[in-house]
Amino acid sequence: MPSKKLDRIDRKILEEIQRNGNISNLELAEKVNLSPSPCSRRVRQLEEAGIIDRQVTLLNQNALGLPLTVYIHVSLEKQLPKTLENFERSITSYNEVLECALITGSDADYLLKVLMPDMSYYEKFLLKELNQIEGVSSIRTSFVMRQVISRTELPLSHIN
Known part of the structure; x- marks a missing residue:
């Protein structure tokens, strides 16, 4: 609360x-x-009170030439604090990464949401950036075929 x-x-x-x-x-x-x-x-x-965090303007990714939404599951060799810190520090430098979450209940350690202009750009990002982060052991990628729901509004129905 x-x-x-x-x-x-x-x-x-x-x-x-x-x-x-x-x-x-x-x-x-x-x-x-x-x-x-x-x-x-x-x-x-x-x-x-920190309830309103900030105000932003939402841009249309397709209109800006970023039609490819990619979810990337990243597994690390070891979940040591130093390895986690290194990955998190590295991943924050990539503007293509909109979200990065440390997750549980999966084979992966992190789930990334990434926007790309095309597959060629993704290939370069994967090979020259993501694969080069020390401690990364495996990467699994899912491509969004169609966005069914995309909301920015937080649910407030639990507030009386």
Whole structure:
């Protein structure tokens, strides 16, 4: 649970700004039935509490020539702290990697979500970058054929 107690209005604010991060305070206040000053104050409190982490603009990957979404399972030779730290430090330098998670319940140690322009680019990334990270023992790749759901909004139904 968040450290700040969230009420129905906070939840509505969060739902609205997740849908449209560009919404003006005046529009937001109208949608959540508050006057502008209290609405602005609540947004600031949500930011200060760390509930609103940051605001970003979402770009269209296809329009930018990045139609290939790849999930990569990476296994390391050993799960020693030094090996994990080295891999994590190395992987953060690749802009193509949108997500990297240390996982369990799989043969892999890490799951990466990567965007690429094409297979040729992926081949170079695999051979010249990923395979070169010390401690990597195996790599398994899955290519997304069709994106069924892609959300950025967090579920808030558990908040009363």
